[in-house]
Amino acid sequence: MSFEKKIKILKEVCVGCGFCVKVCPFAAIGMKSKKAVIDYDRCNLCGACVEACKFNAIEIKTLERKYDHASYKGVWVFCEQKKGEIQSVAYELLGEGRKLASKLNSKLCAVLLGEGVKEKAGDLFARGADIVYLVDSPHLKYYQDDPYSKVLTELINEFKPEVLLSGATTIGRSLIARVAIRINTGLTADCTGLDIDPEKKLLLQTRPAFGGNIMATIITPNHRPQMATVRHKVMKEAAVEKGRAGTLIEKEYKDEILSTRTNLIDVVEEMEETINLSEADIIVSGGRGIGGPENFKLIRELALALGGAVGSSRAAVDANWIPYSHQVGQTGKTVCPKIYIACGISGQIQHLIGMQSSKIIVAINKDPDAPIFKVATYGIVGDLFQVVPALTKKFKQILGK
Amino acid sequence: MGTLLTEEQKMIRDLCRQIAREKIKPVASEYDEKEEFPWPIVKILAESDIFGVYIAEEYGGMGGGVFEMALATEELSWGCGGIALAFAATGLGTFPIILFGNDEQKKKYLPKIAKGTIAAFCITEAEAGSDVGSIKTTAVKDGDYYVLNGTKQWITNGGEADIYTAIAMTNKSKGARGASAFIVEKGTKGLEFGKKEKKLGIRGSATREVVFNDCRIPKENLLSREGMGFIVAMKTFDYSRPGVASQAVGIAQRALDEAVAYAHQRKQFGQLISGFQGLQFMLADMSIQVEAARAMVYRAAKIVDSGEKNIAKLSAIAKTFASDTAMKVTTDAVQILGGYGYMREYPVEKLMRDAKITQIYEGTNQIQRGVIAANLIKELKKK
């Protein structure tokens, strides 16, 4: 189908309200003689205009194909495990998954791959899983792309879930991307919101784009399962219901399914501090206002007093005051703590992208016009060299340290 | 300035601009404080082919001339006038070879320089600054060698350079025709270096005494013929003068940029100070002077590249005006930043310190004015 036939303005229906022009994210619609006109060089067929037009004057045509949706049932959560321990992102997904399963009138299922992990199935039932699909094999002890993606593909092909969720971790993002291609289905990565469209019963996947400057809601209308990865700490963990029971389905696979082309030679752990920045619930960050590497001592002391991790803005890392592993922001880590204390950080968009979903932001900066005060829950205009030690002292007092 | 430049010239200017903003600006004040030689920047400039901008293609360069060199020098000086000297002063040390070297000499040295080898030009002595005729360094022929003896002062890139082009007296009795130009390589026995000078500005550049202590160099290292020394020096200065001028323009432009940015975010008396007419007029005058200086540099550089013989006057005009402009504009920039301008934490005081040298070296502005006047009279006589 030629491009021009794919998207069409129904001129007889178009009233020239111009709403589509406003809504188009690619500036691909203009008005000519009071009718909407598409600029085919800019149009990306995203469909935002179709949704927006109240008069149904815009049509996007796609190939008509038949899809069998009825045989796909169940909301699956891939439960990542490391060293036999189930990662907490799985519990968050089970929590969210239960809500979705209820709206779809479906079962909530957990998928667990590993070696010697059978007893962990109990934890998954306790968190709400109705069924646990378990594949236990020495080939699955450590994550490798080939065996994990082949096994998951087999499970999906056999048991046909309508939705599959996974954590957007280094494992999750590599694994699910491969599986989505193999199965020829849609995948939305790094979702921050999931819901079910009440009419069409489709999974609505909402995620940030353009570094978080814009949000997009995406659906997989035809292909199954509808897959999504979700970032850690975005959803709430499922509550524990001790002693809850469920069905365990254990599968075994032949060597050709479990084989791997890549080999894990070694695992090296390199934790700079005892607390991982991406996981931390409390972060104290320093920026250009810190002035020098020695002054990060103040930040560290406050972090220590609060039991938190130390972060930094890009300016401090570029100046070689603190290693890159501490950098928070667009080109660093994205964090989602309960408390983020930004000291001497101006609050440029690139930094905000990395921390603006923190529950509480406290900003300390001597410049009252610093952009960070626009997003801070509590702003303190002052000299961090006075404020930070004062806070450290008080917190130590309150927390009895 | 867009339409004045060819595609290739824009490429050179834009790449140097990128390097200045991304690589030089962030480290300029550190090199100024520590007074270290910016080897990491030299490496970047070499890998980006900037060192070869004014060197012929057959020797591994980009085939540009003084104009291209001026473009590069201005942009790099915007980042830091001192760091840019590692490149610009290498040009000064290289022009003798480009202008007067024979085939073997060009083949031997120019490719290395295009790849980032540092060069330096040695003429100034303790008793011979403006009065270059009074140099005392001697070069005595001894069989297949020349033996050099004497001390050169305030040599930019001294001690860091691998290649030195030096002017020494071969025949004192011949006066102005008694000097010759030589190429001396680092590591030659008898080539020694004095202490590193502590300067007011351009501290990211190395300035040292270069000492010839019975320094034996092969006779093949003589540039041109004996007696050509001062002609080599004068012509070299004519070619490098637009470069010095463009260094001044770069420093001045930076000062102007910093002043405008500051004025447009500093609030006093309830408004941005860029709204005060007094400051607006200052900034306007600064801009007028920078544009005028740049136009003069472009003209002088193009005339030099055209091969015309009478380039001395325009060359001197560009250098004088650009350096005086740099001094004025940087001083005004400090004034506009007020108290902050005086603090080392802000970049403009360094610009003012860096600008001063451009009025002094490569022929003081007093000498330049003398040259301009002498040329005016010469032209009058011709009419």
Add this chain to the structure above:
Amino acid sequence: MNIIVCIKQVPNTTQVRINPETNTLIREGVESVINPFDMYAIEEGIRLKEKLGGKVTVMSMGPPQAEEALREAISMGCDEGILVTDRAFAGSDTWATSYVLSQAVKKIGDFNIILCGKQASDGDTAQVGPGISTHLNIPQVTYVKKIESIEDEKIRVERMTEEGFEIIEAPVPCLLTVVKEINEPRLPSLKGKMRAKKSEIRKMTAEDLGCDFDKIGLDGSPTRVVKIFTPRPRKGGEILKGELSEIVEKITGELKSEL
């Protein structure tokens, strides 16, 4: 060594703003750049070539102006640029995009390594790299922070994880997605820029690649965007006023419950 680097031209996301009245992206005045993560892939490709000899082909699927990005990659040191462009590709999601790119790789023929950046700064999905390797059925290693060694038959790399890194050995040919820790991308050289200017960028259309038309563009994309909106801007709270001791009291009081 035949190295293929896949890159994407993206809007400079630090400049992307939303027009508050129309709720749409302001695209005017936003410059297009090479996706930042791809710069590291380009640099790694050039380093491998410098060390082991061979050729680096840089490839991109995009509109005609993506040619600029390919030329920039050539000016850094890549040997050849290929632009995969066709209106039929419009509307492609990551499934369709990775299919098209894998077809282009097949057309190029011989290769040892495919390098991709971890993710694109506009879509942020990180799915195209793994998508290409799956379509081609070759092994992949993602989040590579260092190439330790490379021989004819296999490659050894360090793969970044949340806790540190893993050492993985993979057979060649394979695909790697790289992270920023792997290198520092070089600036282009003047000679490189001259070469890039004169370079002929090979173009490939859907027909050239023998693409299955129902696997490309909107028709080939399992996912659809149904809504685009500006995130509710996080609202500022309060600026605390008063003496330092008062402020300290207030903050410690408010935060105590979260500790």
